[in-house]
Amino acid sequence: MIKVTNLSKKYGKKIQALNDISFHIQPGEFVSIVGQSGSGKSTLIKIIIAELKADQGELLVGGWDISDIKEREVPTLRRQLGVIFQDYKLLAKKTVFENVAFAMEACGFAKKDIKKTVRQMLALVGLKDKEDRYPNQLSGGEQQRVAIARALVHKPKLLVADEPTGNLDSINTREIIDLLKKINNLGTTIVLVTHNKDVVNSLKGRVITLDNGVLISDQAQGRYLL
Amino acid sequence: MISFFRVIKFAFQGFFRNFWLSLVTITMMLMALFSTTLLIGIDYIKEATLEGVNKKVDILVSLKPGASREEVELLATDLDSQAEVKKVTIITPEENKVLYEQSNLDEKAKKVLDIFDEDENPFSFSLAVQGNELSQYTTILDKISQEKYQDLVDSSDFNDFDSFVGKIENFSKVLNKYSWYIIGAFLLISIVVIFNTIRISIYSRKNEIMIMKLVGAGNWFVKMPFILEGVLYAFTAVVLLIAIIYPIINFIQPSLTMYFQDVNVINISEYFQSNFFLIFGTQFAVLALLNILSTSIAIRKYLKV
Numbered sequence: 001m002i003k004v005t006n007l008s009k010k011y012g013k014k015i016q017a018l019n020d021i022s023f024h025i026q027p028g029e030f031v032s033i034v035g036q037s038g039s040g041k042s043t044l045i046k047i048i049i050a051e052l053k054a055d056q057g058e059l060l061v062g063g064w065d066i067s068d069i070k071e072r073e074v075p076t077l078r079r080q081l082g083v084i085f086q087d088y089k090l091l092a093k094k095t096v097f098e099n100v101a102f103a104m105e106a107c108g109f110a111k112k113d114i115k116k117t118v119r120q121m122l123a124l125v126g127l128k129d130k131e132d133r134y135p136n137q138l139s140g141g142e143q144q145r146v147a148i149a150r151a152l153v154h155k156p157k158l159l160v161a162d163e164p165t166g167n168l169d170s171i172n173t174r175e176i177i178d179l180l181k182k183i184n185n186l187g188t189t190i191v192l193v194t195h196n197k198d199v200v201n202s203l204k205g206r207v208i209t210l211d212n213g214v215l216i217s218d219q220a221q222g223r224y225l226l
Numbered sequence: 227m228i229s230f231f232r233v234i235k236f237a238f239q240g241f242f243r244n245f246w247l248s249l250v251t252i253t254m255m256l257m258a259l260f261s262t263t264l265l266i267g268i269d270y271i272k273e274a275t276l277e278g279v280n281k282k283v284d285i286l287v288s289l290k291p292g293a294s295r296e297e298v299e300l301l302a303t304d305l306d307s308q309a310e311v312k313k314v315t316i317i318t319p320e321e322n323k324v325l326y327e328q329s330n331l332d333e334k335a336k337k338v339l340d341i342f343d344e345d346e347n348p349f350s351f352s353l354a355v356q357g358n359e360l361s362q363y364t365t366i367l368d369k370i371s372q373e374k375y376q377d378l379v380d381s382s383d384f385n386d387f388d389s390f391v392g393k394i395e396n397f398s399k400v401l402n403k404y405s406w407y408i409i410g411a412f413l414l415i416s417i418v419v420i421f422n423t424i425r426i427s428i429y430s431r432k433n434e435i436m437i438m439k440l441v442g443a444g445n446w447f448v449k450m451p452f453i454l455e456g457v458l459y460a461f462t463a464v465v466l467l468i469a470i471i472y473p474i475i476n477f478i479q480p481s482l483t484m485y486f487q488d489v490n491v492i493n494i495s496e497y498f499q500s501n502f503f504l505i506f507g508t509q510f511a512v513l514a515l516l517n518i519l520s521t522s523i524a525i526r527k528y529l530k531v
Contacts, residue, residue: 051440072444075442075444076442078441078442083440089433090437091437091438093239093243093434102441103441106447107442110228111228
């Protein structure tokens with residue numbers, strides 16, 4: 001699903017965010033990428049979603065080499081991925097339904113399909129009865145669930161979660177992780193970027209550890225090392 | 227086609243759901259439009275005033291007592307044939323007497339006529355000579371002063387009139403010269419204000435733009451609602467301008483009519499009515515175009531996500 005080969009990225013001349021990292025994520029895996037602040041986790045995610053370009057190396061997402069992706073191809077890539085962020089990134093002036101629908105509307109789906117799929121996704125994340133609310137009328141956990149529904153709405157094969165529990169309390173964190181596990185069980189590959197030790201250890205799955213831009217560990221059934 | 231309708235829907239959503247931002251943006255635009263419309267109005271008043279003065283000014287040539295009707299008609303025809311002269315009106319002694327009696331002179335001055343018998347008329351013929359343009363009055367005055375007319379002409383206040391005409395003419399030149407600078411400065415200020423208003427409006431919604439891009443929307447799909455919102459701002463600002471301008475025009479029109487004692491000299495409501503589409507249509511088109519350009523420029527950097 002994701003094949004990273006000798007990937008490097010520098011900010012300016014001195015800051016080496018990623019240094020020659022390589023790994024391979026198979027379809028259907030649930031992989032945690034961990035590391036402390038400044039370890040290069042977010043840079044890696046930004047490169048995967050084409051928000052940044054790597055200086056060197058190769059990155060294949062679903063068999064597509066996006067190392068040198070053109071600007072006009074970026075929306076097509078993002079429509080094949082699902083991405084959730086620490087700060088949810090919801091559109092404040094749109095309702096829950098509209099936020100989720102937007103991702104489909106941007107792809108040109110028919111109104112009827114949008115209505116059906118959005119309702120399904122909101123049911124999956126447990127927000128069926130809150131579709132008319134605005135983001136500021138929801139709790140943090142609920143907002144993150146809206147973001148997950150939006151990320152899943154075009155049925156991506158890969159879901160990238162960048163610190164999805166960073167702004168949540170332990171109960172909501174548990175709920176979001178359970179939801180991600182449920183989505184993974186349905187066949188979606190999950191890449192979870194986090195520095196939450198408890199979450200990583202509870203998952204008992206594959207853990208890739210970054211430190212100062214270097215991949216220091218890749219364990220099939222790993223634990224939080226740092 | 228689906229995307230096109232969605233873009234329109236998002237434009238209206240953005241316009242109404244960001245109500246206060248829309249209100250502030252429209253207010254700034256309205257102020258710029260109001261200044262421009264004010265200048266258009268002032269320019270019209272200036273032009274109409276000069277034209278009105280031009281129409282009102284004529285040279286009153288008093289003729290010597292005893293001049294016969296035939297001589298007066300010959301003189302009038304001769305003057306009328308001059309290129310600079312627009313119209314010559316003969317005022318008979320009887321008409322002159324009536325005009326004197328109806329004039330604004332005080333009763334004491336009017337009583338002077340009492341020394342004459344009722345069938346006696348001290349007034350002679352006179353001519354009202356109207357020129358084509360203000361600048362031609364001095365030439366007309368020179369022609370009237372020619373030797374060949376001196377047996378008939380009995381006027382002596384030509385010089386005062388000459389300086390009055392000169393002053394009006396200079397005033398007109400100064401106004402014409404500086405009004406373009408003022409209009410230019412106002413337009414420049416308006417353009418800068420509108421451009422920056424749009425920039426601030428886009429800046430305050432930069433997160434929205436970035437999120438749309440991150441969830442897979444293409445540049446066109448993100449940009450178009452903002453561009454259409456700019457057109458909506460322009461439309462609303464022009465509608466509000468019309469709603470404000472007409473009551474102001476109706477308020478000042480009676481004062482202008484009273485000042486010139488003639489509704490035809492400055493009829494600002496008629497001017498705005500007959501040039502409605504030219505004035506407001508052009509303002510809408512220019513503002514909408516300016517908003518489209520400003521939005522396209524301002525949004526560009528936030529699309530690079």
